[in-house]
Structures are given as C-alpha cells and as structure tokens.
Amino acid sequence: MYTGGCLCGNVRYGAIEEPIFPHFCSCHMCQRWSGSAVVAWVDFPRASLTFEGNGELTLYRTCETTQRGFCSVCGSGICALDDGSEYISITIGTLDDPNLMVPESQSFPESAPSWLKIESSRIEA
Ligand SMILES: [Zn+2]
C-alpha cells in the first residue's frame, strides 16, 4: 500500500497496485505548475488509486488533454491526469515515503534551466 498527501493533510491518497515510470520532468509546464525546476513523478494505475479528503483536490486543465490536481487549501501539487489514460501521475514528493520511488529518467531535459544538474542513483549519465 502506497500512501501520500498534501502539505496540510486535507488531500490524502492511497494505492495498492505497483506504479510504473518513476521519472523527473523539467518541461515548462511542470516548472510553472510546481514553481520548481523539476518535478519527480510516478504513474499509478488509475483504478487502484483512491483519494480521501473533502473535495479539496482541485483539477486544473493545463492543456487540451491533461489536467493537474492540487490541494485547494495549501496548494500542494499532487497529480496529473491525461484524458483517457489508465494511469495517474503522482508527485513523488507527496508520497509519505519518497524513498520508495527512484526516478529512472528525465523527460524534457532540454527545457530544464541550464544550472540544473540532476543526479539519481538510477539515471545513467
Ligand atoms: Zn493541502
């Protein structure tokens, strides 16, 4: 069982099934959305993911095919959902134990700030 939640605790989630594709993304959208130079994501099967909390998860459509979810109270960025996908991307930073996921790749490295150097135990240089 994987669990996580936002900064204030109003949004909590849990998932039973194993996630896939732990990765960094430094696309411009992730940067603006998070306020950070890079976001670490992991994809959980949509069917196995349950959200608790009293409707505090707000969805914002960031492009034609994708919505991003954040806590409407504290602002923590929690998830991204592509329309029709069987997976939901969850921000590794909101997991109760981020050590469980080790990013294995970096998406959109060309969009990252030039000063950013990512080191992960599983990314080949
Ligand atoms: Zn919150």
Ligand SMILES: [Zn+2]
């Ligand atoms: Zn991105």
